[in-house]
Amino acid sequence: MADSRALAVLKDKFGYDSFRRGQDQVIERVLNGENTLAVMPTGGGKSLCYQIPALLEPGLTLVVSPLIALMKDQVDALNENGIAATFINSSLDYQEINHRLSMAALGEVKLLYVAPERFDAPGFIDELSRLNISILAVDEAHCISHWGHDFRPSYLHLSDVAAQLQSHPTVIALTATATKKVATDICERLDIPDGGFVSTGFARPNLTFNVIKDQDKDTYLLEYLKLNANQAGIIYASTIKEVDHVAALLASKHYPVTKYNGQMSSTERNQNQEDFLFDRKPIMVATNAFGMGIDKSNVRFVIHYQVPSDLESYYQEAGRAGRDGLPSDAILLYKANDIRTQLFFIENSDADEDHKAEQYRKLNKMKQYANTGDCLQQFILNYFGQTGTAPCGRCSNCLDDRDYQDITLDAQKVLSCIIRLRSGWGKGMLTKVLAGARDKKLLECNFDKLSTYGLLSSYRQKDIGSLIDFLTAEDYIQVGNGKFTTLGVSEKGGNVLRGKETVRRKMAAKAKQSLPVDDDMFQSLRALRMSLAEKNGVPPYMIFSDQTLRELCKEQPQTRVDMLSVRGIGQNKLDKYGDIFIDAIKDYLSAAEGDDTADRDEAAAN
Template sequence: MANTEAEQLLQEKFGYDHFRTGQEQAIDRVLAGANTLVIMPTGGGKSLCYQIPALLLPGLTVVVSPLIALMKDQVDALNDNGIPATFINSAVDFREIDERLRQAAMGEVKLLYVAPERFESDEFVAALNGIQISLLAIDEAHCISQWGHDFRPSYLALAAVPERLTSHPAVIALTATATPRVAQDIRQRLGIPAAGLINTGFARDNLSFQVVRDQDEDKYLVDYLKKNPDQSGIIYVSTRKEVDRLYTLLARKKLPVARYHAGMADMDRAASQEDFLFDRKPIMIATNAFGMGIDKSNVRFVIHAQMPKDLESYYQEAGRAGRDELESDAILLFKPADVQLQHFFIEQSDTDEAHKHLQYQKLQTMIQYANTDQCLQQFILSYFGQEDTKPCGRCSNCLDTREAVDVTTDAQKVLSCVVRVHERFGKVVIAQILAGANNQRIRQWRLDELSTYGLMQHQRQKEISTFIDFLTAGGWLVTKGGQYPTLALTQTGAAVLRGQEKVFRKTAIKARKSLPADDATFEALRQVRRQLAEDTKLPPYMIFPDQTLKAMSNEKPQTLEEMLAIKGVGEMKLEKYGQIFLDALTAKPTVHSADPGE
């Protein structure tokens, strides 16, 4: 059991009256000086496993974090809670670095966030050796493993850091995504015993996983956003070009969208990120560079409009939805063309052949996830080594009641066309032939003389292409080749063509209102929070997460004492913001200063 002081800090500083699963065990080990590996899903409360010990241990806790955004976000949140913390990274000049190291040496800060590359400098390590360091916390610890999805060479040097520091601090490593193989690799590299592994499981009970296939993704996306208005979410794609295309599309539909990718100017990226964090533009379209280290708790949906490279990446990115434990959606829009894009990325990478082979294996698992009929949550948990689980009852496969329609005749038309061209063409040409297109390529190759020419002319070419994607995803067709793949029949496809098997296709999934509606009181509190956010220059979720506002809306506290009992309201938050929200609940027309220092 975590000691009384830890429980007191949990209430006073963070506003929670009990620890989540695994947190007590991790804190007890850290306070005892034992090396520990914590595996918890995104939103599971990993940071408290080192933040609370940092306040109880003497001296300094050094937190290794791979991303500048994560450092600033967490330091801002800690400082707003009255916890002295700072960071050192490439955004800080050398004079300010010296000042922050002085603050750490004098005990003026309890947590120091640093990038892993810092430990490549002997001068920096020497500076730390003049400071009493009790704990080394390594966030995103999967980056240290060559078997992980985000291996970073800069993390390898961290294994030697505890011995290089004269205080020989205890180590706590933390990650949300680690297969059994990756977890073992992390433990071996950081000297963490088997008893030091705390794995709370990977299930996210508030997430509804969905896979959408075989349809117009743009239409689905627009319908979903319009049916779930005023909700914050992230739409992930794989390329800058697709970010810009979707941004233009959704902006024309008058949806409140922002965009983020590496090709934008730094100033534009920063403005987009701020618009998203402050809920001015609650929908962010981004490449996967966005979101790591963004602790925005009220993300209600994460939609992957293009399939990511592996299941670890997908689960980590999808897990950015619902960090506040409220109901949220994680949706994958799958199309076979995304597979070819990921093949292209693998082939263009600088990694050796062994690592490319590993990437292809991981990609194959991702494709299986997109096409499985089993519970999606079960599939994910099994991949991470968590067996003997029950169906979640919430994912699109568990809830799939769509009618299956016999499409064998159309399938035979497509398969026959692939055979007639001797499997020499790809999806675009096959769709053109079947639609009866009259262009130069069709005439040049005399494809209009085929018996399958125009067989599906009653359908649009895009519909035929989508149907070909369906046949490919279902295993009746297979793509071959790299950048310009051709189509070929599989054994099951050949059986369909011979009339030995039938093909059934479920009717298209329709976007639905899947997120619960917000009541008027919650909306009023959210408006108060939004104004406070603008005044204090803090993102809204740092003032109070949606979960806390929902609790206020439901319980309607009438006094500051009752407000303190709300989950997420600590004493520091109560002093700063309690009366403002109490007045909003009781509808008193009083104007308050939003000075965060008052």
């Protein structure tokens, strides 16, 4: 049962009557002084797991956060809720840092956000030891693991911070994406006991996952944006060249778009990010340099224009859609050629051979996700070790109403060719042999003499490659790890060769109108929110989320007491904005009633 004090803070400061699954369990452990790892999906409310204990514990909560934008975002949101918080990072000069440390020492703030790199600075631990730190919160905790998708060496310093601080604070680590291997690594490094691992699962019920394969990406993208107009979203590309291409394409069609990559100046990045957060340009095209910790709650779609390097990265980036719990889309536009970009990144990285082998393995799993015919959400959950779940019923595979085509004969041709090649070659050579190519290496190996040479010569090579990817994703083909991945026939594939199993595949998808269309009242309240946001210098979602706006449209509160019953409106937000929105709702309803009366009078006159 949730702590009554924690529930009171939840309602008063954040405007919610009950905790989401797992939040109360984590909060109880932290309040009991027990080190804890919380693994919750993006949008699952991880930050409340340390923010609420921070307001209940007598000392300071120190939050380690990896990005300047993330810190500012979270501190602004806390201040908007009437909670005293500040941050220390490289954007501040020495005098301002000392001032903020003094504020923390005097108890003028309850939460202090710091970058992990601060612990590299000589004497920083000594400065922190002068503070009464009750809780050490490590956000994006997967960054501490060598096996995580976003390992950061600066996080390794956090392993003994709690022990070095005189107050020996309780440690809470938080992440949205951690395989069992990564979770174990986090717990070992941060002294979290076996019983301290709390996971609420990885499912995102409000997200619809889609894979769009081997289609013209620009055509699909433009059609999707046309059908789902006036929505905020992020479009990820793997290279700066593709970011520039997509941003220019959308700008040429007059979409409100901006862009972000690591090679832009900090001034330009900050301005573009602010334009996105404030909904001035609600479509962001970016490399993966953008987004970690961005709390913008009204992102309705995340589209990957190119395949990312691994499922952890993909799920974290896709999870930036629908943080407010409203229906949202996560779409992967997949072409097999995009894999070459990720292979180039791996081959030219500074990682040792063991880590490169792990990266190749993860990239192969990403390929399987793009080519599976099974439930996409289920595939992701299985990857993170959450097995036994039912199909989501929402993804492009679950809702695929295209007819199946029996491809058993073509599958047998592919599998037979793998055997003829004696499982010593990869996808490239297999494709060429089946296509009947006159490749120099192929001819040198006498593969043109194989009985399977040219068996699929009526197909384009890219279509043969797509078929091979599909058979791999469905476990008919086994893939070895390493830079040069060799292919073999699995037991399941052997059954196909022996005629004991058939292979069926669905064939191209079209963009759909998939996101809800907002009504006039919502648009009116959203315009008011934008005006207040510009006036107060905060992003619109920090005033009220889209979910709160929709509840206001549904409940249409007429008094401050009514207003306080709406999810997401606590006392501080009520005092700031309650009367303004109540008046706006009354004005809208009065105008709507006047329109209805005029319509009735006109109808009677006719």
